[in-house]
Every structure is written in structure tokens, then in C-alpha cells.
Amino acid sequence: MIYGLLFFEFFKIGLFAIGGGLVTIPFLFNLAEKYDWFSRVELINMMAVAESTPGPLGVNMATYAGFNAASISGALISTVGLVLPSFIIIVIIAKLMSKYSCNTRVKDFLSGVRPAVIALILWAGIPLAQTSLTSDINIMIFVGILAAMRVWKKSPVFYIIIAALIGIALRL
Amino acid sequence: MVREFIKLFWVFAKIGAIMFGGGAAMLPILKSEVVDKRRYISQEELLDLYSISQCTPGIIAVNIATFIGSKQLGIAGAAAATLGVVTPAVIIITAIAAVLTQFMDNRYVIYAFSGIRIAVVALVINVVIDLARGNLKSWGKVAAFIIALAVLLAFKLSPALLVLTMGVGCVALGELRRRRAK
The missing domain is CATH 1.20.5 (Single alpha-helices involved in coiled-coils or other helix-helix interfaces)
Structure with missing residues (x-):
């Protein structure tokens, strides 16, 4: 019954991850704790792959996570589950609305959701840091990369490649 | 008719195959394909779609594809565009995942x-x-952020429940404020 469970969990993510692909990360961490589909370390590896391959980040993550949990059919089911809620909602909105805009209540809803989403992503960063920043050298590399990101706005792929080279050079 | 669906699928498959990351990063690619080349929508409409896709659940690029497909050819069009933007990612990631497990x-x-x-x-x-x-540009939003983080750290609240509670809470606050202003 892993397929039904996968579909249900990713449908839930598709319904509640408001604000795009990165918002799926805390939800996926939740899954890593709840099920034995993938570990924390595997999830962080997945994030790196999802950032450096073409395709929408959220879709890449769902496909990868689904594949890890139950191979190709798992990948397909997770992706369909993720996309279905917004598909239904948007088809309805597109029919009803002639001009696209958010109404007052939706705006109010979002003004609460945005701070929650930022807190969620930061919260997902804590286990991430615990798993990845395990030595002083790792912490120094982290500070260096983050500083570089703040100064030069290069694409994530650039930093992922640099970090891979550092990892190989220092035998981390 | 069938050709139009295939075309819609193809246009969004191309977008899905060349875009990286998420969020605003894919706007230039969308603009060149959907606004400049195909003229499905205008640039202003694209920006409107972008902002509304941020306030609907789901992946932003996928939401924009669903919207445009739906406006072009109804539900079947929405399905064609959505499948298009998702398919390359599913193929590429599945292949990489299969190869990576070997290495x-x-x-x-x-x-x-x-x-x-x-x-x-x-x-x-x-x-x-x-x-x-x-x-987080107002003190109210900073407070909401701190409360959300504190709740997450203190109780093992599920992300879905947090999003729902904070959203509904703000709608209630907004209603109260409007009623008091009357």
C-alpha cells in the first residue's frame, strides 16, 4: 500500500506548499522522519541533484523522493500527487476569473502564510545543518559559501559544483 | 485540434527541459517562449500569473503552465501544458536517480x-x-514569523497544520479589523 500512501502524502504537500518548490523541503523532512522512504542525508543529496538538473525544483524533488521510496512507479505517483491539487484549483480559478488578482481574504491568508513558510524553511535548515555541518572545517566552508552567495548572485549549480570539488579535494 | 494539444505539450516540455531551480528564475524563459514566441499571453498577464501562482498552492512553474493551458484549450489544454512542463523533469530525474544509486x-x-x-x-x-x-517588512509579520518558529520548535506541529492555522488566523484578524473600521 506504499503507492496509496505516497500519493496521499504528496497530494498533501501539493495542497499546502504555498509559494513554490522550496516550500516543499520542510514537508519532505517531515516525511523523512515519518517513513523509511529516504533518510535525511539522502534528502539533502536529492536537493542538490534537484537544484542542478533542469525542471521545476519542486517536481524534481517529488520525483526523486518517490523514486527512492518505490522506484519508477513511485516517482510517477508522487509527481501526479504533487501536481493534482494545484491543477484542480487553477482550472477552477481560470474558469471563474477573467482578470487575475488575489482578493482581500486570499491576501490576508497569504500574509499569515508567508511568515509561516519562512519559519518552516528555516526550521528545515536545522536538521540539515546538524547532518551536514559536522566538523569545524565543514562550518568554515559553510560560512565561506554563504558569504560568497550573498556577495555574488550566481546560480545554485555554480556553488554545488564548487562544493563538490572542495569535498573531493579535502576528502571530506 | 490534436495538433494544438501536442503543440501546447511541446512548448511547455521545452520550458520544463531548460529551466533550472524554482521561483522567479524561470520567468525569463517563460517570457521568451510564451510571450515573445507564441504570443499566448502578454507580458503583463505573465506577471499577473506569476503573482497569482504564488498565492495558489503548488509549484509556481507548473501553476503557470496549468493556467495558460486552461486559457488556451480548457481542461484538456491545462492537462497538456501541465504534463508538458513536468515530463522532462520526471524522465531526467528518474534516469539520474537510477544511475546515482549505482555510484x-x-x-x-x-x-x-x-x-x-x-x-x-x-x-x-x-x-x-x-x-x-x-x-518580513512589518513588526506584525516579524512577530508572526517568531511565533511560527517557536511553535515549530516547541511542538512537533506538522507543516500543513502550521500553514493552515497561520493563514486562517490572519483571515480572522483581517475580518475583525474590517468590522471594527466600519
């Missing part, structure tokens, strides 16, 4: 991923900083 015990791959995992933490923190600077 995951290679020494150099392990070293590389140990380095990469550090960069991923930096990426996430970097996004949090960007989002906080862009969104």
Missing part, C-alpha cells in the same frame, strides 16, 4: 556529496535571508 558507494562520489551537502545548507539559509528581507 553512491564510489569514494569520490561520497567526497563530492559531503561537500555538496554543505552548499545545500548554505542555499537554504540564503533563501531564508532573501525571503525574510522581501516579506
Whole structure:
């Protein structure tokens, strides 16, 4: 019954991850704790792959996570589950609305959701840091990369490649 | 008719195959394909779609595809565009996942991923900083952020429940404020 469970969990993510692909990360961490589909370390590896391959980040993550949990059919089911809620909602909105805009209540809803989403992503960063920043050298590399990101706005792929080279050079 | 569906699928499959990451990063690619080349929508409409896709659940690029497909050819069009934007990612990721599992015990791959995992933490923190600077512009929002974080740390609340509670709470607050203003 892993397929039904996968579909249900990713449908839930598709319904509640408001604000795009990165918002799926805390939800996926939740899954890593709840099920034995993938570990924390595997999830962080997945994030790196999802950032450096073409395709929408959220879709890449769902496909990868689904594949890890139950191979190709798992990948397909997770992706369909993720996309279905917004598909239904948007088809309805597109029919009803002639001009696209958010109404007052939706705006109010979002003004609460945005701070929650930022807190969620930061919260997902804590286990991430615990798993990845395990030595002083790792912490120094982290500070260096983050500083570089703040100064030069290069694409994530650039930093992922640099970090891979550092990892190989220092035998981390 | 069938050709139009295939075309819609193809246009969005191309977008799905060349876009990287998420959020605003895919806007230039969308603009060149959907606005400049195909003239499905105008640039203003694209920006409207972008903002509304941020306030509907789901992946932003997928939402925009669903919207445009739906406007072009109804539900079947929405399905064609959505399938299009998702298909390359599913194929590429499945292939990579299958290959990577074979190499995951290679020494150099392990070293590389140990380095990469550090960069991923930096990426996430970097996004949090960007989002906080862009969104937490009033004390009320900063307070909401701190409350959300405290609740997450103190209780093992599920992300879905937190999003729902905070959203509904703000709608209630907004209603109260409007009623009092009357």
C-alpha cells in the first residue's frame, strides 16, 4: 500500500506548499522522519541533484523522493500527487476569473502564510545543518559559501559544483 | 485540434527541459517562449500569473503552465501544458536517480556529496535571508514569523497544520479589523 500512501502524502504537500518548490523541503523532512522512504542525508543529496538538473525544483524533488521510496512507479505517483491539487484549483480559478488578482481574504491568508513558510524553511535548515555541518572545517566552508552567495548572485549549480570539488579535494 | 494539444505539450516540455531551480528564475524563459514566441499571453498577464501562482498552492512553474493551458484549450489544454512542463523533469530525474544509486558507494562520489551537502545548507539559509528581507517588512509579520518558529520548535506541529492555522488566523484578524473600521 506504499503507492496509496505516497500519493496521499504528496497530494498533501501539493495542497499546502504555498509559494513554490522550496516550500516543499520542510514537508519532505517531515516525511523523512515519518517513513523509511529516504533518510535525511539522502534528502539533502536529492536537493542538490534537484537544484542542478533542469525542471521545476519542486517536481524534481517529488520525483526523486518517490523514486527512492518505490522506484519508477513511485516517482510517477508522487509527481501526479504533487501536481493534482494545484491543477484542480487553477482550472477552477481560470474558469471563474477573467482578470487575475488575489482578493482581500486570499491576501490576508497569504500574509499569515508567508511568515509561516519562512519559519518552516528555516526550521528545515536545522536538521540539515546538524547532518551536514559536522566538523569545524565543514562550518568554515559553510560560512565561506554563504558569504560568497550573498556577495555574488550566481546560480545554485555554480556553488554545488564548487562544493563538490572542495569535498573531493579535502576528502571530506 | 490534436495538433494544438501536442503543440501546447511541446512548448511547455521545452520550458520544463531548460529551466533550472524554482521561483522567479524561470520567468525569463517563460517570457521568451510564451510571450515573445507564441504570443499566448502578454507580458503583463505573465506577471499577473506569476503573482497569482504564488498565492495558489503548488509549484509556481507548473501553476503557470496549468493556467495558460486552461486559457488556451480548457481542461484538456491545462492537462497538456501541465504534463508538458513536468515530463522532462520526471524522465531526467528518474534516469539520474537510477544511475546515482549505482555510484553512491564510489569514494569520490561520497567526497563530492559531503561537500555538496554543505552548499545545500548554505542555499537554504540564503533563501531564508532573501525571503525574510522581501516579506518580513512589518513588526506584525516579524512577530508572526517568531511565533511560527517557536511553535515549530516547541511542538512537533506538522507543516500543513502550521500553514493552515497561520493563514486562517490572519483571515480572522483581517475580518475583525474590517468590522471594527466600519
